Amino acid sequence: MDMSRNIDCLTGRHPYFNEEEMEVVDQSVAVAEELVNNHYKLSTSQMAQLNYDVKTSAHLLAREKAEEHFAQIVRYSAKRKGAVLETDTEDFYKICIQDTAILSALKKTTDLCLPPFLLYIVCHELIHIVRFRRFLQNFNAPFAERHAEESRVHGRTHDLLAGKRIEGIRQTLTFFEAWRSDGFGERDV
Numbered sequence: 001m002d003m004s005r006n007i008d009c010l011t012g013r014h015p016y017f018n019e020e021e022m023e024v025v026d027q028s029v030a031v032a033e034e035l036v037n038n039h040y041k042l043s044t045s046q047m048a049q050l051n052y053d054v055k056t057s058a059h060l061l062a063r064e065k066a067e068e069h070f071a072q073i074v075r076y077s078a079k080r081k082g083a084v085l086e087t088d089t090e091d092f093y094k095i096c097i098q099d100t101a102i103l104s105a106l107k108k109t110t111d112l113c114l115p116p117f118l119l120y121i122v123c124h125e126l127i128h129i130v131r132f133r134r135f136l137q138n139f140n141a142p143f144a145e146r147h148a149e150e151s152r153v154h155g156r157t158h159d160l161l162a163g164k165r166i167e168g169i170r171q172t173l174t175f176f177e178a179w180r181s182d183g184f185g186e187r188d189v
């Protein structure tokens, strides 16, 4: 299949992931879940309690799009069936993958490729969610705290992936070096 794509002439932006790239997303999510679950030794019920979903740009609401990020987590509170009290709510996390930001980074940085780059991003977001669920980090923390957490999570993501035999992972880890040291590189993740 021809992987070249037409850039939108008016905006200069890339369109969303194509079918082939969507398959890479599915594979990356499956591998990331396995790596993160093994790393944190999550049981099946603990995994279910993470309560998240992963969606790409084509399936995001306007408020879930943030093209200055590679991905963002949006938290929703869902009332349990028959719930009366406000405390009877369950948090649900939606990992919102931002196709355009990712495709544009890949275009600008030639030695990056999609599978390890997406794998890094999904692992990173899952580690955030594990840490929210374990109350190691508050979703609504003030900026300075979120900033520090961001570099911690990049550090954890690096440690999770660095020793693994994953094609192209070295270039991805190099790309995210700046985020590890100061929390935010050119973009948030």
Ligand SMILES: [Zn+2]
Residues within 6 Å of the ligand: 124, 128, 150, 153, 188, 189
């Ligand atoms: Zn992050």
